Amino acid sequence: MQRRLFSLSAAAALLLSAGMVSAQTKWDLAAAYPATNFHSENLVQFANDIDKATGGKLKITVHAGASLFKAPEIKRAVQGGQVQAGEIIFANFQNEWQIYGADGLPFLADSYDESNKLYKAQKPLVEKKLAEQGMKLLYAVAWPPQGVYTKKPLNSAADLKGVKWRAYSPATSRIAELVGAQPVTVQAAELSQALATGVVEATMTSGATGVDSKLYENLKYYYDLQAWLPKNAVLVNSKAFDALDKATQEAVLNAAAQAELRGLEASKRVNTDSLAKLKANGVQVLPPPAQLKADMKKVGDTMQQEWITKAGPEGKALIDAFQKP
Numbered sequence: 001m002q003r004r005l006f007s008l009s010a011a012a013a014l015l016l017s018a019g020m021v022s023a024q025t026k027w028d029l030a031a032a033y034p035a036t037n038f039h040s041e042n043l044v045q046f047a048n049d050i051d052k053a054t055g056g057k058l059k060i061t062v063h064a065g066a067s068l069f070k071a072p073e074i075k076r077a078v079q080g081g082q083v084q085a086g087e088i089i090f091a092n093f094q095n096e097w098q099i100y101g102a103d104g105l106p107f108l109a110d111s112y113d114e115s116n117k118l119y120k121a122q123k124p125l126v127e128k129k130l131a132e133q134g135m136k137l138l139y140a141v142a143w144p145p146q147g148v149y150t151k152k153p154l155n156s157a158a159d160l161k162g163v164k165w166r167a168y169s170p171a172t173s174r175i176a177e178l179v180g181a182q183p184v185t186v187q188a189a190e191l192s193q194a195l196a197t198g199v200v201e202a203t204m205t206s207g208a209t210g211v212d213s214k215l216y217e218n219l220k221y222y223y224d225l226q227a228w229l230p231k232n233a234v235l236v237n238s239k240a241f242d243a244l245d246k247a248t249q250e251a252v253l254n255a256a257a258q259a260e261l262r263g264l265e266a267s268k269r270v271n272t273d274s275l276a277k278l279k280a281n282g283v284q285v286l287p288p289p290a291q292l293k294a295d296m297k298k299v300g301d302t303m304q305q306e307w308i309t310k311a312g313p314e315g316k317a318l319i320d321a322f323q324k325p
């Protein structure tokens with residue numbers, strides 16, 4: 001009897017310690033932008049919120065600056081389970097599925113309000129696609145509006161002919177083609193280097209990335225076109241998420257909802273702050289000249305038409321949902 005009691009309690013102790021081991025889950029989260037970028041800071045707070053809410057049961061380590069995977073590789077890494085979670089920019093994946101690229105098109109949704117509306121229309125489609133791909137969307141946050149950085153002043157798109165144009169997405173490459181610039185795809189993590197070596201003479205991005213990558217050291221003009229607000233999205237591998245207990249899943253979803261709201265406010269704040277920082281660093285931050293704006297709108301029209309043709313019925317459904325009053 002004594003022996004049996006002993007072995008029972010030993011078994012219980014073993015189970016308990018096994019339980020303690022499996023009670024803590026560790027995730028890595030791959031991110032592509034610098035640690036000081038507002039998206040990355042938001043990710044760290046997201047991870048801290050989850051740590052607190054779960055009493056340390058789910059620990060997420062954020063790997064910023066493309067230190068685990070390069071920006072275009074993160075989606076596949078999350079899908080394949082090489083990393084449990086990751087942050088991507090939807091616009092990078094337009095060639096895979098046009099709907100991912102909707103928020104990367106010039107002048108389709110060109111303010112925070114429009115961008116929110118577009119997100120609402122995109123979200124159910126994207127969630128369904130990601131679920132098919134074995135992933136779950138946790139939250140998404142828009143970058144600040146995109147403008148043009150150049151070395152020389154611009155009057156019209158014709159001034160961009162032959163210029164070495166840094167692109168980060170299929171859409172930003174297409175802009176270069178349409179204005180006769182020379183596109184070269186460089187992700188944010190390599191942008192400073194590309195500028196220093198003269199591979200890049202112009203780009204379209206946000207004030208935020210202008211500050212992150214110190215674009216002001218090489219590019220002295222910023223035309224605040226406010227052409228689109230591409231979104232970053234935080235994804236998790238579905239199997240990793242499903243393996244969590246219900247309470248932990250709830251904690252992740254709650255923290256994600258808060259991160260989405262907090263991220264949007266941060267984006268707006270960073271937009272204002274970064275334009276001021278560009279000026280302080282000698283950049284002429286200018287409204288686009290009328291001809292440049294008209295030319296870029298035309299580029300946007302062409303690209304929206306190309307997009308709708310490729311995106312088919314899903315694209316039409318998205319635009320209808322987006323334009324519904």
Ligand code: PCA
Binds near residue numbers: 187188
């Ligand atoms: N910064 C990122 C994407 C959009 C943005 O504002 C970049 O330039 O790569």
